[in-house]
Amino acid sequence: MAQVEATTERIIAADAETVFDALADYAGTRGKLLPEHFSEYEVREGGDGEGTLVHWKLQATSKRVRDCLLEVTEPTDGQLVEKDRNSTMVTTWTVTPAGEGRSKVVVTTVWNGAGGIGGFFERTFAPKGLGRIYDTLLANLAGEVEG
Secondary structure (H helix, E strand, O other): OOEEEEEEEEEEOOOHHHHHHHHHEOOOHHHHHOOOOEEEEEEEEOOEOOOOEEEEEEEOOOOOEEEEEEEEEOOOOOEEEEEEOOOOOEEEEEEEEOOOOOEEEEEEEEEEOOOHHHHHHHHHHHHHHHHHHHHHHHHHHHHHHOO
16 A cells, blocks of 8 residues: 655745634634535534544545544644544644745645555545645635735
8 A cells, every 4th residue: 555645735825823723723714614525524522723523524536535533633833633533544734934924834635545556546646636625725714814
C-alpha cells in the first residue's frame, strides 16, 4: 500500500489568528465552509479545536463516499490535525502569518492507498479531486474572514 497525499494552499487577507479560529470553530464556522461534497456534518464532542470529535461524509466522486469520524488535536500553534477513526486518513491544517494582515493556509491529507491498478488510479486522481474540494473550502474560508 502506497501513501497518497493531497496538498492545497491559499493566501488569505486576514490575520493568522482569525483564520485559525474560524477553522477550529467546528461548532459554528466550519460547517458553513464545507462545499457540497460534505454531508451529515455533526459535532459529537467539543466543537472548538483540540478535543473535538466531528463526523461527516465526504463524497469525493459520484461513487466514492467516505464516512469520516475525526478526532481533532492541536499539536502546535496554528495547526489542526484531524485523524479519521474509520480509516488511515489524516488531514493537517497549518495557518501561518504571510505579511501584514495576511495568512497562509496549507491543508494536507494523507492516507494509505489501495494496491494494484486501483491504487494506481487512486494515487493519480484522488489528490487532484481532493485538491479541488479543498480549494473550494479555502475560498469559502476567505469569503468568511476577509474584509
